[in-house]
Structures are given as C-alpha cells and as structure tokens.
Amino acid sequence: MSIVVTGATGHLGRLAVEALVAAGTDPSTVVAAGRNPERLAELASRHGVRTAVIDYAEPDTLEAAFAGADVLLFVSGSEVGRRVAQHTAVIDAAKAVGVGRVVYTSAPHADTSELVVNPEHKVTEELLRASGLTWTILRNNWYTENFAGRLHEARETGAVVTSTGDGRVAGTTRADYAAGAVAAVLGDGHENRVYELSGDVAWTFDDFAVAASELLGVPVVHRDASPDEQLALLREAGLDEGLAGFFVTVDHDIARGDLADATDDLRTLLGRPTTPLADALRALV
C-alpha cells in the first residue's frame, strides 16, 4: 500500500510519518509531503521514507506527489483564510490521479458547531463528500500542546486566567491524534466514516490548574475573567491584536461547550486510553 502524508514537515504530519514507520509500514511505501525541503530531507534520512515537495497553491506539485497513492493522509493546512482554495486543489488533484482514499484531519463537529476554526473544515468536508472519492474524516479536538503557554503562565504567576467559565476541553496530545490517524489509514472499515477524535476526559480549567499545581509543585488557581478583561491582559502581555482576539474567541467557544465532547472514537482507534491531562502537561514542562 502506498501512503502519502501531507503536512509532514509540521508537527502532526511528522508524528504520523513516525507512527506509520513505527507500526511496521515499509518506509519506501510512505511519501512525506510538505513545502520545506530541509525538513523533508531530515525525514528521509531519519526514517527512510520518500518525500515530495508540494504546495497546496500549486496543483501540479499535488498531482505529481499523489499519483499512485492508495491512501492520502491529508493534514489540513495552516494558512487560515486560504484553506478553501488550497483544500479544493488537494481534493481535485486526488481525484485527478485516482487516490484510493483520502483521510482528512478536520475539527470537532465541523458540520454543526460554530467553533471559530470550523468554517473552512466544513467546506472541505462538503467538497470531499461531493468529490466521489472515498474518504475518512477525523475531527480532531484540541491539542493539549496548545496550552503550553498557560502552563508557563501558571508557573510564573500561580494563576491561569481564562474566560472559559466552567467550559470543558476534550483535548489530547498530537501524538494521540497522529496514532489515531495511522490506525485509520492502515485499518479496514473506515471508508466514508466520520470520527470525532478527542481525549477520553473533558476537563475544565479548574482541573487544569490542579494538574498544573501538582506538576509544578506550586499553588495554581484558575481565575475566570470576562472576555474584555482577558483581551486587555493578553494585549498587556504583548500579544498582537489578531492572536489576542483569537485566544479570547477560542475561550468563548470553550465556554459555549464547543470542545466538550469526549467520545470513544480515538480510544477505539488506538485500542488504548488516550494520554491523561497530567501526562500530557508533564511532557510540556
């Protein structure tokens, strides 16, 4: 079986390539694809995989890389606002060269939830369904790694300030999502299925503060601020307007429950529990 992994030069895609090889996949059947040639060369020398330089904005590069692929692990792009055009190009190229199945990394309840990142994922899912390709949709909940800054804040100040209220996050590590993606790539019976991939437990930022306190050995509290207060604090801390606004919006979405759905889907794909919050945070210290 020939497998192409896009976004292989990024965090999730690299972990997926590593997990594919660790699962015993012949590296010569794996193509790691991304824009950055140096990172591709490193993957080739470290794992023996083949590589392809692709750009979602350059359809020719996509068709050349995808030709002959039984499965395309399509890691969603990172250029917010450009992804509908880019993802359209990926799906068109996959169709043009007859890729056997596209496994796409989406976002929680992309079809129904108003989570800030969802519009481009929703359109991509619709394009995949309309394409005539065989697909698997992996709706990844949040990465625990996104909260590394909040762990740092806890250590520096003894507090984690959010505007999440008692909203819950069913996140887990990128490594768990990558392993789940590899199970969906290599396993049978995942054709035209949607999975809501999450951690086993949906935790609150009160839980986060307790885990951080135990890990760091210092008292840590969760303080719930209003969105306006949190925005002011983030600006004061030197974040630019766009990033500060994004963080406050995500907190609003968490407060609304957009990341709260803890399902069994990832656990079932992995055949083991997902990484507990305390272990995930330990890896970030």
Ligand SMILES: NC(=O)c1ccc[n+]([C@@H]2O[C@H](COP(=O)([O-])OP(=O)(O)OC[C@H]3O[C@@H](n4cnc5c(N)ncnc54)[C@H](OP(=O)(O)O)[C@@H]3O)[C@@H](O)[C@H]2O)c1
């Ligand atoms: N669930 C979550 O919490 C969460 C958080 C952040 C992002 N995401 C989504 O999950 C994806 C993977 O996460 P990550 O942490 O691995 O992100 P990442 O480290 O930023 O990696 C993004 C990957 O996308 C590739 N890429 C971006 N634009 C491209 C283009 N025009 N053409 C070809 N490749 C392109 C990058 O290639 P180069 O490095 O070679 O340029 C890189 O390999 C993100 O792209 C985003 O869609 C999810």
